[in-house]
Amino acid sequence: MDEGKPSGPKPKWWSRPATGPAPLAPEPAPAPVADGPSAPVADVLAPGAGGPAPAADTPAPVADGPAPTVPEVPGPRTPGAARPLHEPDEYGTPPYGGPGPWAPAPPVQHPATTPAHGTPVPGGYAGHGARATAPGTPWQHYDPWAADSPQQPLVRTCPGTPGVLPAGSRPSGRRGSLLVGAVLLALVAGAIGGGVGAYVERNGGLTTVHLPQADGVPAGRAPDSVAGIAASALPGVVTLHVSGSEESGTGTGFVLDGQGHILTNNHVVAPAGQSGDITVTFSGGESASAEVVGTDSGYDLAVVKVSGVSGLRPLALGNSDNVEVGDPVVAIGAPYDLSNTVTSGIISAKQRPITAGGEEAGSTDVSYVDALQTDAPINPGNSGGPLLDAQAQVIGINSAIRAADTGSSGTGAQAGSIGLGFAIPINQGKRVAEELINTGKATHPVIGVTLDMEYLGDGAKVNTGGEGGSAAVTEGGPGDLAGIRPGDVITAVDGVRVHNGEELIVKIRAHRPGDRLVLKLTRGGKELSMTLTLGSVTGT
Numbered sequence: 001m002d003e004g005k006p007s008g009p010k011p012k013w014w015s016r017p018a019t020g021p022a023p024l025a026p027e028p029a030p031a032p033v034a035d036g037p038s039a040p041v042a043d044v045l046a047p048g049a050g051g052p053a054p055a056a057d058t059p060a061p062v063a064d065g066p067a068p069t070v071p072e073v074p075g076p077r078t079p080g081a082a083r084p085l086h087e088p089d090e091y092g093t094p095p096y097g098g099p100g101p102w103a104p105a106p107p108v109q110h111p112a113t114t115p116a117h118g119t120p121v122p123g124g125y126a127g128h129g130a131r132a133t134a135p136g137t138p139w140q141h142y143d144p145w146a147a148d149s150p151q152q153p154l155v156r157t158c159p160g161t162p163g164v165l166p167a168g169s170r171p172s173g174r175r176g177s178l179l180v181g182a183v184l185l186a187l188v189a190g191a192i193g194g195g196v197g198a199y200v201e202r203n204g205g206l207t208t209v210h211l212p213q214a215d216g217v218p219a220g221r222a223p224d225s226v227a228g229i230a231a232s233a234l235p236g237v238v239t240l241h242v243s244g245s246e247e248s249g250t251g252t253g254f255v256l257d258g259q260g261h262i263l264t265n266n267h268v269v270a271p272a273g274q275s276g277d278i279t280v281t282f283s284g285g286e287s288a289s290a291e292v293v294g295t296d297s298g299y300d301l302a303v304v305k306v307s308g309v310s311g312l313r314p315l316a317l318g319n320s321d322n323v324e325v326g327d328p329v330v331a332i333g334a335p336y337d338l339s340n341t342v343t344s345g346i347i348s349a350k351q352r353p354i355t356a357g358g359e360e361a362g363s364t365d366v367s368y369v370d371a372l373q374t375d376a377p378i379n380p381g382n383s384g385g386p387l388l389d390a391q392a393q394v395i396g397i398n399s400a401i402r403a404a405d406t407g408s409s410g411t412g413a414q415a416g417s418i419g420l421g422f423a424i425p426i427n428q429g430k431r432v433a434e435e436l437i438n439t440g441k442a443t444h445p446v447i448g449v450t451l452d453m454e455y456l457g458d459g460a461k462v463n464t465g466g467e468g469g470s471a472a473v474t475e476g477g478p479g480d481l482a483g484i485r486p487g488d489v490i491t492a493v494d495g496v497r498v499h500n501g502e503e504l505i506v507k508i509r510a511h512r513p514g515d516r517l518v519l520k521l522t523r524g525g526k527e528l529s530m531t532l533t534l535g536s537v538t539g540t
Contacts, residue, residue: 223391223392224390224391226330226342226344228392229330229388229390229392230330230332230342232392233254233315233330233332233386233388233392234283234332234340234342235282235283235284235313236254236255236312236313236314236315237252237253237254237255237283237315237332237333237340237385237386238252238253238254238255238262238280238281238282238283239251239252239280239281239334239337239339239340240252240253240262240264240268240269240278240279240280240281240290240304240384241278241279241281242268242269242271242272242276242277242278242279243271243272243276243277244271244272244273244275244276244277245273245275245276246271246273247271248271249268249271250334250337250381251264251265251267251268251269251334251381251383251384251385252264252268252332252333252334252381252382252383252384252385252398253268253280253304253384253385254315254384254385254386254394255312255313255314255315256303256314256315256433256437257312257314258312258314259305260305260306260307260309260312261293261303261304261305261433261437262280262290262303262304262305262306263301263302263303263384263397263429263433264301264302264303264304264383264384264397265300265301265302265383265384265397265399266295266296266297266299266300266301266302266365266367267300267356267357267365267383268302268383268384269292269295269302269304270295270365272292277289278290278291278292278304280304280306281339283339283340286309288306288307288308288309289306290304290305290306291304291305292304293305293436293437293440294435294436294437294439294440294441294442295436296432296436296441296442296539297357297365297366297367297539298366298367298368298442298444298509298539299367299369299424299428299429299432299442299444299509299539300356300357300365300367300369300399300424301397301424301429301432301433301436301442302436303433303436303437315386315388315392315393315394316391316392316393316394317393317394317426317430318389318391318393318394318395318426319395319426319427320372320395320396320425320426320427320428321425321427323347323350323372323389323395323425324347324350325346325347325348325349325350326346326347327346327347327389327390328344328345328346328389328390329344329345329346329347329374329376329387329388329389329395329396330342330343330344330376330387330388330392331343331344331345331374331376331377331378331382331385331386331387331388331398331421332385332386332388333378333379333381333382333383333384333385333398334381334382334385335377335378335379335380335381335382336379336380336381337381338381341382343376343377343378344376345374345375345376345377345419345421346374346375346376347372347373347374348373348374348375349372349373350372350373351370351371351496351510352370352371352372352373352422353368353369353370353371353502353503353506353507354368354369354371354400354422354506355367355368355369355502355506356369356399356400367399368502368505368506368509369399369400369422369424369428369506369509370425370428370506370507370509370510371396371399371400371422371423371424371425372387372395372396372422372423372424372425373420373421373422374387374396374421374422374423375419375420375421376421377417377419377421378398378401378417378421379401379416379417382398382421383398383399383400384397384398384399385397385398386398387423394426395423395425395426396423396424396425396426396429397423397424397426397429398421398422398423399422399423399424400421400422401417401418401420401421401422402418402420402422403416403417403418403420404418425510428509428510431512441538441539442538442539443513443536443537443538443539444509444513444536444537444538444539445508445509445511445512445513445514445515445534445535445536446477446478446508446513446534446535446536446537447477447478447479447482447484447508447517447532447534447535448473448474448477448478448479448480448535449462449463449472449473449474449477449479449484450462450463450466450467450472451463451501451504451505452464452501453500453501453502455489455500455501457489458491458499459489459490459491459498459499459500459521459522460489460490460491460498460500460501460503460504461487461488461489461490461501462479462484462485462486462487462488462489462490463486464486464487465486471486472486473485473486477535478532478533478534478535479532481532481533482519482530482531482532482533483528483530484519484521484530484532485523487523488521488522488523488528489521489522489523490504490519490520490521491520491521491522491527492519492520493507493508493517493518493519494507494517494518495518508534511534512534513534513535513536514533514534514536515533515534516531516532516533516534517531517532517533517534518530518531518532519531519532
C-alpha cells in the first residue's frame with residue numbers, strides 16, 4: 001500500500017554532499033544515477049510484486065513525472081552547493097551521526113570477506129541500500145563509503161538460472177534427493193564398517209594369518225632315545241593305590257609276566273596289611289584289584305598279582321652287573337600320584353651301600369641294598385618303578401632317595417629329589433621275585449656271625465659275645481668254618497673295602513646263598529685273608 005508516502009524514487013541516505021553549481025529551482029530530470037554501474041530506483045521486486053527483477057546489466061528505468069523535490073532543511077547554506085539530506089552532526093559521529101528522522105539506522109554487519117566478483121552469495125545478503133539480512137544468514141562485508149561499490153543488489157542464483165531465488169522457496173527436488181541419498185549412503189557405510197570392525201576384532205584381520213612352523217617329523221622315535229624307551233616301556237608300568245585301616249599310599253610297579261605278577265617295593269604295599277585294598281592302574285587307564293603274593297622287608301621287595309587281565313606287556317629284565325657309571329637311564333613312575341611320569345639321567349655310582357626303613361624304634365623293616373645311584377629325578381610315588389637302560393630293559397627298581405629335607409618335621413611334608421636316587425639292582429630283584437612267586441618267601445645269605453654295630457673304628461667288628469649269652473660266631477656256620485673269631489675286624493669283601501657293619505651286610509646280601517666270598521680281616525694287629533661260602537636263612 002501507498003500509506004501517503006512519496007511514490008517517486010527514494011534518495012540515497014548515505015550520499016555525501018555533492019560539489020559544484022546547482023540550479024536554484026528544481027526542474028524535471030531523470031532519476032538520480034549513482035557513480036558506477038546503473039542501479040534500480042527501488043529495491044529488487046519480490047516475486048509477484050510486479051514482475052521479475054531487471055538483469056544486472058540492464059539500465060534502470062526512469063520514473064515517470066517530475067522528480068521529487070528535496071525538502072528544505074533549516075540551517076546555513078553554501079552558495080552553489082546542493083542542500084544535504086541531513087543536518088550536520090554536531091558531535092562529529094562518523095560517518096554521519098546517529099539516525100535522524102529521515103534516515104534509518106545503518107545495518108549491523110558481520111566482518112566477513114566480500115565474495116569475489118561474479119561469485120554467487122548466500123540468500124539474504126543485502127547490497128547498498130538494502131536492509132539487514134534475515135536471521136540465520138551469513139553477514140557480509142559492508143562499506144558505505146566505498147566509491148566503487150556496485151549500486152545493484154547482489155542476488156542468490158540457482159545453478160544455471162540467473163535471477164533471484166524466490167523468498168520462502170524450498171530446496172529443489174534434486175537437492176532433496178541428494179540429501180536423502182547422502183543419509184542412505186552414511187547408513188550403509190556405517191553398517192558395513194560395523195560388520196568389518198566386528199570381523200576384524202574376532203578374527204584378527206581381514207585376511208587369515210598363517211604362522212611359520214617347522215616341517216613335520218616322523219611319528220616314531222629312535223628305540224634308544226628317551227621317547228623311544230618310554231613308548232616301549234609305559235604299557236608295562238602300573239600305578240598302585242594302597243589303602244589300609246590306618247594309612248594309605250601310592251607307588252609304582254611293573255609287569256613281570258603274562259600271569260599278572262607285578263614287582264614293587266615292600267614299603268609300597270605295607271600299608272594294606274592283612275586286609276587292605278590294592279588297586280592297580282595301567283598306563284591306558286584300566287584298573288584291577290591285586291593281591292599280595294609275597295613280601296621281604298630285608299630286600300624291600302614285594303610281588304602282587306592281578307587276575308582276569310589280558311594283553312599284559314611284561315618288561316624285559318636286563319643285567320645290572322653290566323651297568324657302567326655314566327650309562328643313560330630312564331625312570332618311570334607316579335611321583336606325587338602323577339602317573340606315567342618319565343624322567344631321565346645317568347648312572348652316577350654303583351654298589352652304593354644304603355639302608356632304608358626302620359624309622360620307628362624297634363622296627364624290623366630295615367632294608368640293606370647295594371644300590372645303583374642315579375641322578376634321574378625320583379620322588380615319593382616313584383618307589384617300585386623301573387629304572388631302564390638304553391635298550392628299554394629293567395636294570396633296577398627305584399626304591400630310595402636322599403633329600404636335603406627328610407620330611408620328618410611335624411608338618412609331615414615329604415622331601416623332594418635333589419638328584420640322589422637309589423635303585424635295587426635287578427639281578428638281586430629277579431632272584432627275590434622268583435623266590436616270592438615260587439615259595440612266598442625269600443632267602444638271605446648269611447656268614448653266621450653277629451656284629452658290633454656301635455663300633456667306631458674302620459671296618460665291621462665281630463662281637464665278643466652273642467645276645468643272651470650265645471656265641472658271637474655260630475658254631476658250624478659259614479664263619480666258623482672259614483676261621484672267623486670273636487673280635488675280628490672284617491675290612492674287605494672280594495677286594496671292596498667296608499667301613500662299618502651295615503656295609504658288610506649290604507655286600508653279603510648282594511650275593512646269593514652258596515656264593516663264595518674272599519674276606520680280609522685284622523686280628524691282634526695282623527691282616528688275614530680267608531674264603532667263605534655263604535649260608536642261607538629265610539627272610540621276613
